[in-house]
């Protein structure tokens with residue numbers, strides 16, 4: 001499977017009590033400039049950057065890169081910025097979002113035929129649409145398409161937790177970069193890294209610590225994700 005799909009690296013920041021955002025999912029800036037640079041560096045290493053619809057909507061990000069990092073990519077023989085990939089089941093993605101006002105790299109949307117025609121017409125002008133007949137986007141299939149059709153070898157997954165959890169449950173995350181920021185938010189309704197679901201993961205996921213460094217008051221961790229091989233019945 002691994003050769004069929006790109007290597008997937010997720011990058012998140014969380015508080016000391018494990019929260020990635022507040023209960024309203026409002027954009028909350030709780031990390032340093034260094035952490036933002038870290039996120040850009042991870043993005044710059046990838047052929048595609050992946051984001052869930054809610055994070056895109058809430059944070060209204062363009063998913064570009066600082067000019068210097070764009071230039072370094074060009075020197076390495078890459079495109080200026082990674083492809084920008086959005087995942088949505090419902091497909092009600094607002095075409096006025098900032099990402100669609102920026103043409104730093106092509107935008108690819110994986111969604112379903114449930115996307116209302118009005119949205120399809122508006123988004124077709126700004127992005128390439130892959131609409132599946134099923135109710136949910138097949139994430140493994142999406143990664144295979146990125147590999148085969150777009151030559152993507154490395155994906156930077158920038159969340160959010162719902163998308164991350166879905167990928168994790170299907171054994172589709174290979175590495176996790178996690179910044180621990182010096183705050184606690186509390187709140188049962190503030191999502192953790194794996195979202196708000198009360199359910200356990202289908203199997204515990206072993207995170208093997210690969211790297212750790214502290215800068216200022218933040219701790220930057222890197223884990224290799226080891227998925228259990230599913231036993232055949």
Ligand SMILES: NC(=O)c1ccc[n+]([C@@H]2O[C@H](COP(=O)([O-])OP(=O)(O)OC[C@H]3O[C@@H](n4cnc5c(N)ncnc54)[C@H](OP(=O)(O)O)[C@@H]3O)[C@@H](O)[C@H]2O)c1
Nearest residue numbers: 012013025052053054055088089090159160161162163166
């Ligand atoms: N601290 C951090 O590092 C960090 C990083 C990223 C995000 N965040 C925060 O996380 C919050 C949003 O997280 P979230 O968990 O609510 O949302 P999310 O994962 O960003 O997006 C969820 C949406 O993405 C689509 N989606 C997710 N999984 C899918 C799947 N398997 N197949 C198809 N579509 C899928 C669906 O869109 P539709 O509803 O359109 O169907 C779903 O509602 C924001 O507040 C953001 O700021 C924090």
